[in-house]
Structure formats: structure tokens, C-alpha cells
Amino acid sequence: MPGDTPVVPAVIVGAGACGLTSAIRLREASIDCLLLERDAVPGGSTALSSGFIPAAETRLQRAFGIQDSKSLFAEDVMKKSHGQAAPHLVQAYMHGVTGAIDTIERLGVKFHILDGFLYPGHRARRMHTTPERTGAALMACLERTAVAQGADVLVESVVRELWLDENDRVLGVGYASPDGTMAYVACEVLILACNGFGGNAAMVRELLPAMADAVFGGHIGNDGSAIAWGKALDAQMADLGGYQGHGSWITPQGALMTWAVMMEGGVQINARGERFHNENLGYSEAATEVLAQPGAIAWNVFDEPVLTLARTFPDYVEAEKAGALRMAEDVLALAALIGCDVATLQGTLNGMAAGVTDSFGRTFKRSLQKPYYAVKVTGALFHTQGGLDIDAECRVLRKDGSPFPNLLAAGGAARGVSGNEVWGYLSGNGLLSAVGGGWVAGATAAAQIQG
Known part of the structure; x- marks a missing residue:
């Protein structure tokens, strides 16, 4: 590296939720760190998400008397991935995310726990969120906390080069400054908290062929x-x-619609007026189910009580303002909206009686009541869940x-905790890996530097 290169104990590539959490952990150990962020304002995939972080045995859970445990949470993650999730990372992240949430809360960030419903695969209320219930609000809180604790964030700085010696020890990085010139910084430890590959069309086509023609709802920096x-x-x-797919990407408005609508009674109906899967299994695998329907679209159909719930989510409210919501007074009007046969649609709705378990394995709590509400959606790719292989301390592994x-x-x-298939994604796994993994990586970096 150039002889006059400045030295920082820890350099973090990416100031998303993962990088900022690592920085907070490093500053808790009084270690200086520099985050290099490609965008003018840190955001990444987290800012585009709902911002819900799953965690067990937090101070907040205990305060609400919620019965949960890290072992129960780990079982839920492993069950959803059919045993494919890396056990060492599941265990590491269970502990890491709890430490992160409790520390960040102690440093002044106010969290709530989502109430009223459970996301698919979760057996306890463990989704932690800021009061605004948006990923953008979560990102703003994390950035403020990291900076207040003394972390340095350098925006519009795109890392282009990693410098290593003959023993594979990182010496530092080279990054492009806003004016296009290269700058360099040396470090004792480097944390890659940057991105997946969802925004790289060629890689998606090669590695995720089912999503080759899907809408990409994630961050372009991936x-x-x-x-x-x-x-x-x-x-x-x-x-x-x-990867995390999503079977509820509102079209043409372009926004994620909360899957709480499905968990509380809503259904997905295709252009033929038919349901085509068990909506309660999860929104990730629903992406491929929706993409397999005529025109690669479906309609999220629900009624007044579910609409009331949906309107508690800011992202949905904005989509409704943009014209996403349609209302139908009866089955005839709903069939006209969807463009399907009335008798077929009526048969579909008749099969959703309270207590009935359908051919897909979903058991309904109640029937939908008119008037009906509908939102047109497609399947989308949100972010990838594979990457560099790492050990329980988030150290990158050689072959x-x-x-x-x-x-x-x-x-x-890095690799996440969703296994190798779209159906392995448990709601919140992305932020579990980002926040839990970021905390573990920060702790490992601190130990290496202090040692």
C-alpha cells in the first residue's frame, strides 16, 4: 500500500444495519473504526425493509412477559430451513442479536415488539421494531447511535481494492472518493458488511434462475x-x-405489502379466480408461487378487519395513497376486478369457511366478509442469503x-441462516444475520485488536 496511508484499527465496508451494528460493538470496546459507505446516505437493503429484527430473551421481551428462548428461536430457524441453516451461525446469531438489541436500546433507541399476529414459522412475539415500523427509521436510529458513540462514517466511498500480504493478512483497502480518485486506508481488521448479489442480473441468472425475470425489490448496491x-x-x-423472495410486491406501484394480511385471513387469488398455495407457509417461497401464475400476478384479497391491520404499516399506507387498493362490494364486482369467472371465484371463497383445512393445508379461522378489498401483486427478489462462508466468529474461511x-x-x-433454498427464509432472517452477525463480527474484531 502507499507509504503515507493512514491507519485505522477497524475498517468496515458498508454502513447498513450490519456495518453500523459492528461499529457500535467496536465503540463499546473503545476501538476506533471507519465505515466506508458507497451511498450518499446509508440505507441499503434495511432501509427498503419493514425493519423488524427478531430476537429472543431481550430485556424488552422480559418486560412484556413474553415466553420465549434462544433455543426456541433457533428451533424455528432450523425448522423453516428444513435443517439446512448453518447450526454454528444460528447459535452465534441467537446470542449476538440479543446483545445488540439490549445494547442499542440502552444507548437510547426505543424499540417496540410487534403485537397482534405472528409471522410464519415464529412461535413467539419476537419482532423488535422502532415506533415508526419502517426500515428507514431503523437505519436512521442505528446511524445516529453509531456516530454518537464515536464511529466515523465516510459516505460516497466505493471500495474497489482489498490489499493482503503473502500470508493472506489484510493490510487495508482502496476506495474511490466522490471525485473518482483512489484513496487508501490501512487497518488491523477488515469487516465486509457490504452486500449480496441481488442487484447483479448476471449473477442472479446464473445462481437463482427462478428469479431471473423477477422484479428486484432490493438495493441496487447489492x-x-x-x-x-x-x-x-x-x-x-x-x-x-x-434468498429472500417476496410474494407480495405491489404492482405497478412497486412496494412490499405486509404479509400480516395473509396471516390474519387474507388470501392470494390468481387471474383464474383460484387460490394456488398455502399463504401461511411464508412470503419468501410465495414469490415463486406467484410468478408461476398466469401473467405472473395475483390479487391479495381481504376484508375490513384485515384492512384495518394493514393500515398500521406505513409502507402499506403509502402504497394505498398511490392507488394500490381496490374495493369490491360483492363477489360479482370482485370477479370483474380480477377478470375471472364468477362461479370459480365463488367456489374459492366458499372453501375458506371457519375451521376448514383446505387442500394446501391451511386452516381458516373465519370466512372473508364483503365488501372485499384487493391489491395486485407479483413475486419479487428482495435480497440474497448466500455469500462468503464464515465460522461462528464471522471469520472468512478459505476452501x-x-x-x-x-x-x-x-x-x-456472508452466508445467512436460511439454507440454500427460497423456502428456507424465516421472516426476519435478513436482519437477524445483519444485526446478529454484525454484533458477532464487531466482537471478534475487538478481540483481535485488543489481543
Whole structure:
């Protein structure tokens, strides 16, 4: 590296939820760190999400008397992935995310726990959110906290080069400044908290063919940089077939619609007036189900009580303001809206009586009542869940299984805890990996620097 290169104990590539959480953990240990962020305002995939962080045994859960445990949460993650999730990361992130939530709350961020419903696969109320219930609000809180604790964030700085010596020890990075010139910074530890590859069309087509023509609802900065660096370093990759899809991408408005609508009685109906899957299994695998329907679209159909719930989510409120919601007084009007046969649609609705378990395995609590409400949706890719293989301390692994000396990764840059398939994604796994993984990576970096 250039001889006059400044030195920082820890450099973090990416100031999303993962990078900021790592920075908070490092500053808790009084270690200086620099976050290099490609955008003018830190946001990433988290800012586009609902901002719900799953965590068990937090102070807030105990305060509300919620019966939950890290072991129960871990069981839910493993069950959803059919046992494919990396057990060592599941255990590491269970502990990491709880430590992160409790610390960030202690530092002044106010959290709530979602009430009134459970996301698919969760057996306890464990979704922690800021009062605004948006990913953008969560990001703003994390950035304020990290900066207040003394972390340095350098925006519009795109990392282009990783510098390592002959023993695979990271020396530092080179990054493009806003004016296009290259700048360099040396470090004792490097944390890759940057991105997945959902925004790289060529990689998606190669690794996730089912999503090749799907809408990408994630952050454009997810260009696969971490994987490219890993390949150049001959690092091990894992779970590259894992991703978070979403079967409720509002079209043409372009926004995620909360899956709480499905959990509380809503259904998805295709252009033929038929349901086509068990909506209670999860929104990730619903993406491929919706894309397989005529025109690759479906209608989210629900009634007044569910609409009231949907309107508690700011992202949905904005979509409704943009014209996403349609209302039908009766089955005839709903069939006209969908463009399907009335008798077929009536038969579909008749099969949703209270207590009935349908052919897809869903048991209904009640029937939908007119008037009906509908939102047109398609399937989308939100973010990927595979990447650099890492150990329980978030150290990047070589192909022989040994760790690089001082190269760490978490969040979108690394493998997650969703296994290798779309159906392995448990609601909140993205932020579990980002916040839990970011906390673990920060702790590992602190130990290496202090040691």
C-alpha cells in the first residue's frame, strides 16, 4: 500500500444495519473504526425493509412477559430451513442479536415488539421494531447511535481494492472518493458488511434462475462485490442458492405489502379466480408461487378487519395513497376486478369457511366478509442469503476450512441462516444475520485488536 496511508484499527465496508451494528460493538470496546459507505446516505437493503429484527430473551421481551428462548428461536430457524441453516451461525446469531438489541436500546433507541399476529414459522412475539415500523427509521436510529458513540462514517466511498500480504493478512483497502480518485486506508481488521448479489442480473441468472425475470425489490448496491473479492482470494462460498423472495410486491406501484394480511385471513387469488398455495407457509417461497401464475400476478384479497391491520404499516399506507387498493362490494364486482369467472371465484371463497383445512393445508379461522378489498401483486427478489462462508466468529474461511487471519464478513456479504433454498427464509432472517452477525463480527474484531 502507499507509504503515507493512514491507519485505522477497524475498517468496515458498508454502513447498513450490519456495518453500523459492528461499529457500535467496536465503540463499546473503545476501538476506533471507519465505515466506508458507497451511498450518499446509508440505507441499503434495511432501509427498503419493514425493519423488524427478531430476537429472543431481550430485556424488552422480559418486560412484556413474553415466553420465549434462544433455543426456541433457533428451533424455528432450523425448522423453516428444513435443517439446512448453518447450526454454528444460528447459535452465534441467537446470542449476538440479543446483545445488540439490549445494547442499542440502552444507548437510547426505543424499540417496540410487534403485537397482534405472528409471522410464519415464529412461535413467539419476537419482532423488535422502532415506533415508526419502517426500515428507514431503523437505519436512521442505528446511524445516529453509531456516530454518537464515536464511529466515523465516510459516505460516497466505493471500495474497489482489498490489499493482503503473502500470508493472506489484510493490510487495508482502496476506495474511490466522490471525485473518482483512489484513496487508501490501512487497518488491523477488515469487516465486509457490504452486500449480496441481488442487484447483479448476471449473477442472479446464473445462481437463482427462478428469479431471473423477477422484479428486484432490493438495493441496487447489492452487486456481488463481496463474492467477487472472495473468488479472487480463493475463499469458500456457501448457500448461494438461498434468498429472500417476496410474494407480495405491489404492482405497478412497486412496494412490499405486509404479509400480516395473509396471516390474519387474507388470501392470494390468481387471474383464474383460484387460490394456488398455502399463504401461511411464508412470503419468501410465495414469490415463486406467484410468478408461476398466469401473467405472473395475483390479487391479495381481504376484508375490513384485515384492512384495518394493514393500515398500521406505513409502507402499506403509502402504497394505498398511490392507488394500490381496490374495493369490491360483492363477489360479482370482485370477479370483474380480477377478470375471472364468477362461479370459480365463488367456489374459492366458499372453501375458506371457519375451521376448514383446505387442500394446501391451511386452516381458516373465519370466512372473508364483503365488501372485499384487493391489491395486485407479483413475486419479487428482495435480497440474497448466500455469500462468503464464515465460522461462528464471522471469520472468512478459505476452501480448506481455515480462517483468514483478520478478514471478517457478515450480513449480505456472508452466508445467512436460511439454507440454500427460497423456502428456507424465516421472516426476519435478513436482519437477524445483519444485526446478529454484525454484533458477532464487531466482537471478534475487538478481540483481535485488543489481543
